[in-house]
Amino acid sequence: MFGLSAETDNGWAYAPSIIETTDVLLFFSTPEGALACKAEEWEDYHLIELPLDLFVAGWLPNMADDGLLCGLDWSSDLKGMEYDPETVLETIEEAN
Numbered sequence: 001m002f003g004l005s006a007e008t009d010n011g012w013a014y015a016p017s018i019i020e021t022t023d024v025l026l027f028f029s030t031p032e033g034a035l036a037c038k039a040e041e042w043e044d045y046h047l048i049e050l051p052l053d054l055f056v057a058g059w060l061p062n063m064a065d066d067g068l069l070c071g072l073d074w075s076s077d078l079k080g081m082e083y084d085p086e087t088v089l090e091t092i093e094e095a096n
């Protein structure tokens with residue numbers, strides 16, 4: 001997994017949900033996908049590679065606890081599907 005992260009406390013690249021009153025943290029399957037979103041407010045963000053085991057064991061459960069959604073492989077114009085982190089976790093576990 002890849003994403004964009006700020007050096008400050010602003011953290012991970014996210015967008016407001018269009019479905020719920022929460023935010024969507026963005027993750028990408030390729031570095032190119034993440035870098036395509038490195039513009040405007042995320043221009044100074046850095047590409048981060050997130051190991052799958054950390055994403056599964058740490059990020060997804062914490063996102064579920066915090067009521068956040070997961071955006072996977074959004075386009076550079078910040079459009080994409082919003083997923084419940086628990087659904088993403090179940091899908092990954094079923095694939096393994």
